[in-house]
Amino acid sequence: MSKIxxxxxxxxxxxxxxxxxxxxxxxxQRIAPSLASEISASEDTASVQPSSITAAPTTEHDLLSxxxxxxxxxxxxxxxxxxxxxxxxxxxxxxxxxxxxxxxxRQLTNGDALWNSVESREDVxxxxxxxxxxxxxxxxxxxxxxxxAMQYASPNAPWKLSGTFEKTMTPEAETYxxxxxxxxxxxxxxxxxxxxxxxxxAADPGSVTPKNLSADxxxxxxxxxxxxxxxxxxxxFAAAAAIIREEDPNAVMVMPGMSAADSxxxxxxxxxxxxxxxxxxxxxxxxxxxxxxxxxxxxLAALQTEMQTLGISEKSLWLTETGSTADATLTQRTNYPNSxxxxxxxxxxxxxxxxxxxxxxxxxxxxxxxxxxxxxxxxRAYGLRNENGDHYPSYDAYTALGExxxxxxxxxxxxxxxxxxxxxxxxxxxxxxAVWGSGAWTIPDGITSEYTISSTSVxxxxxxxxxxxxxxxxxxxxFR
Numbered sequence: 001m002s003k004i005x006x007x008x009x010x011x012x013x014x015x016x017x018x019x020x021x022x023x024x025x026x027x028x029q030r031i032a033p034s035l036a037s038e039i040s041a042s043e044d045t046a047s048v049q050p051s052s053i054t055a056a057p058t059t060e061h062d063l064l065s066x067x068x069x070x071x072x073x074x075x076x077x078x079x080x081x082x083x084x085x086x087x088x089x090x091x092x093x094x095x096x097x098x099x100x101x102x103x104x105x106r107q108l109t110n111g112d113a114l115w116n117s118v119e120s121r122e123d124v125x126x127x128x129x130x131x132x133x134x135x136x137x138x139x140x141x142x143x144x145x146x147x148x149a150m151q152y153a154s155p156n157a158p159w160k161l162s163g164t165f166e167k168t169m170t171p172e173a174e175t176y177x178x179x180x181x182x183x184x185x186x187x188x189x190x191x192x193x194x195x196x197x198x199x200x201x202a203a204d205p206g207s208v209t210p211k212n213l214s215a216d217x218x219x220x221x222x223x224x225x226x227x228x229x230x231x232x233x234x235x236x237f238a239a240a241a242a243i244i245r246e247e248d249p250n251a252v253m254v255m256p257g258m259s260a261a262d263s264x265x266x267x268x269x270x271x272x273x274x275x276x277x278x279x280x281x282x283x284x285x286x287x288x289x290x291x292x293x294x295x296x297x298x299x300l301a302a303l304q305t306e307m308q309t310l311g312i313s314e315k316s317l318w319l320t321e322t323g324s325t326a327d328a329t330l331t332q333r334t335n336y337p338n339s340x341x342x343x344x345x346x347x348x349x350x351x352x353x354x355x356x357x358x359x360x361x362x363x364x365x366x367x368x369x370x371x372x373x374x375x376x377x378x379x380r381a382y383g384l385r386n387e388n389g390d391h392y393p394s395y396d397a398y399t400a401l402g403e404x405x406x407x408x409x410x411x412x413x414x415x416x417x418x419x420x421x422x423x424x425x426x427x428x429x430x431x432x433x434a435v436w437g438s439g440a441w442t443i444p445d446g447i448t449s450e451y452t453i454s455s456t457s458v459x460x461x462x463x464x465x466x467x468x469x470x471x472x473x474x475x476x477x478x479f480r
Contacts, residue, residue, distance in 0.1 A: 061103055061142040063190060064252065064283065064316045066427060067355045067407040069398075070104025070141075071097065071384065072321050073366040076111045078129040085389035086368040090129075090136035093367075098140045100384070100395070101402025106144040106320055106363055107195070108133045113180045115148050115173075116158040122172065127183070138187040144254060144320065146192045147180065147240070148173075152220050153194025153256065154228065155236055165224040167232045169239040177243045185248040192254040192286070192320075193237050198269040199259060200228045230269045234276025241281045257320045258287040261299040266306045274310050285312060288321035290333040290365075293349040296322075300357055318361040322350045326392050327372075327381035341475060343381075344393040344453045348401055348434050348476040352422045355410040364398065396458035400451045400478055404432040419472065436476035440469050443479065451478035 061068065076090050077083035088096075090111060097105060110117060111133025119125055137143045148154065155166050155173035181191075201207065202219060204227040233256075241253045255273070258265040265287070287303060289296055307313045324334045326343040336342040351362040369383030369392075380387075384395040404424040414421040419437040426432070435441045443466055450463040453475050463479055464470065470477060 061406070063104065063142060063318075063361050065360065067359075067405065067410050068103050068361045069101070069351055069355075069402060069405045070106060070144075070361065070363040071100065071102045071365075071367045071398075072105075072323075072363045073107040073109060073368075074105060074111065074133070075109045075368060076129050076133055078110045081110050086387055088389075090132040093133075094136040094140055097137070100399050101405060102398070103141045103406060104144065104361055104363060105137050105141060106192075107146065107150075108137070108143060112146045113184070114146060114150070115176055118180065119158070119176055121159055122157065125179070134184055134187060142190060143188065144190045144192050145184065145188050146195055147177065148194050149220070151194065151196045151199045153197055153236075154220075155239075156220075156222050161221045163222070165222055165228075167224065167228060168236060169243075173240070174243055177240055178247055181244050181247040181251070185251070189250065190252045190254055190284075191244055192256065193240050194233075194256040196259040196288070197233050197256040197273075198230070198265050200233060201264070201269075203227055229276075230272025231276035234273040234278075234281070236276075237273070238277040238281035241277075252284065253282045254284040254318070254320075255282045255286045260291075261287050261289055261303045266303050270303075270306060271310060274312060279310075279312055282315070284316045284318050286318050286320050288365075289319060289350075289354075290322060290324070292334050292336070293324075293346055293353060296350060296353045297357060300354055300359070304358070316360045317358060318363075319354045319359050320361065320363045321365040322354075322362065323365040323382050324350070325379075325381045326369075326394065327375075329375055330378070330380060332378055339455060340393050341453060341455045344397040344458060345436070345475045347384075347394050347397040348478065349420075349436065351401065352410055352412075352420070352424075352434055355407070356412050356422060393453060393456060393458055397451075397453060397478075400458055400460070401434070403480070404429065420476075430480055432478065432480040434476045434478050435470065435472055436474060437472050440471050443468050443470060447479045449480045451480075453477075 074093055075081065075087040076093065077087045081087050108130075111129050113130050118127060118130055134143060134145070155168065155170045157170070157172040157176075203223050237256070244251045244253065258269065285307060289299060291299070304313065304317070307315070307317070324343050324346040325338050326340045328338050330338060334342075347364060351364070354362050364384065366379075366383045368385050368389070369381050369387045370377050370379045371387045372380045381392075383392065384398055385391055404426045406427045407424050408427055409423075409425045411423045412420055413423050414437075416439060419439045420435065421441055422434040424432040424434065430446070433447075443464055445466045447463045447466065450461050452459050452461070
């Protein structure tokens with residue numbers, strides 16, 4: 001299948017013009033400590049037989065070709081998470097994602113098929129929230145369903161708290177995989193084993209253990225005494241992938257998302273993982289990037305160079321977590337300075353920069369913001385909606401951008417360094433442009449609408465006439 005580039009735009013002014021066609025858009029779970037305390041092992045339920053539930057209507061979305069966008073980290077109310085402005089029903093969530101034009105969803109908190117969620121005790125299954133999430137989300141889009149655990153995935157059952165740490169497939173793990181895949185294979189195509197498994201280096205001999213990790217990413221109770229190497233993780237992934245493909249030959253296997261495109265992930269973890277898994281075990285190379293948008297292209301290029309070296313350059317490449325905060329006081333990952341304006345701009349910049357450079361899927365983190373916790377939460381204000389459910393301008397920027405996706409291509413048609421003239425050719429609909437950076441841009445024929453980002457909203461207006469010149473800035477303008 002053909003590959004295309006995906007790009008994410010971050011800070012700067014973004015303008016989108018829309019008109020007639022003219023040639024064609026957390027480490028790990030990153031759960032706030034307060035939410036982490038709400039999430040526990042699923043309540044025991046009477047043993048439920050893992051027979052398939054009634055299939056929901058599906059929409060076909062081939063994420064291995066064309067350009068697609070999505071959102072990360074959804075929260076559903078359940079017996080262990082109370083309904084709040086941040087935890088809304090699967091039906092309401094799916095409806096809102098359709099409004100956003102978010103085709104892909106990932107990290108379905110309490111709705112994923114994580115082992116501890118669906119089988120916290122051996123042969124005691126709890127499907128309630130997962131059934132609801134997958135049933136709703138697959139009616140309009142494609143969820144990427146995560147198996148085993150966030151970050152520290154392994155073949156060790158969640159009820160096994162002591163003894164020998166198993167590094168290879170166990171009978172319990174095989175039963176878990178087959179049970180989940182049989183239940184959802186009629187609707188789920190994309191399976192990710194774990195997430196940010198490069199964090200297992202925290203268990204390497206000589207590492208400080210336990211590390212001072214946040215509540216959402218703490219090491220499991222059962223640890224390997226001699227570490228869990230990338231090669232060993234790769235071998236485990238390959239065994240899991242083989243079982244999934246036995247159950248569903250059409251399944252698409254997504255590599256655990258690398259926590260960054262930095263030297264350890266691309267130079268140590270990725271080569272080791274590929275060595276252990278083999279190149280046929282996975283279909284998608286998967287990474288995350290939360291640093292400043294203007295370095296995303298160079299970091300992506302370094303990853304793509306390593307993929308070439310490893311002989312996996314033809315694999316589909318996905319950015320399944322990227323984003324920035326709207327809180328000026330949080331400077332840990334970006335410091336533009338940060339604001340509601342820079343966050344809305346980043347929705348466009350971050351997504352389009354990668355999609356225009358051979359990435360097929362770009363997913364914004366996150367849907368809802370984590371609680372501020374008096375300014376101590378390191379993932380506060382990352383959402384398209386704040387912790388009370390209200391929209392940030394980034395929500396409106398995402399919605400405007402989403403109208404052009406899925407897209408057959410995203411291309412920076414500018415040849416001037418520092419100038420971004422992103423042409424988005426949608427699968428259906430009118431060509432759009434997102435423009436920012438230095439210099440100016442002349443509006444082509446067919447443009448009718450312009451979207452402008454401010455600190456409080458994204459405004460739609462009638463675009464200037466064809467031939468008019470628009471001055472560019474760091475904040476994108478969107479035209480259709």
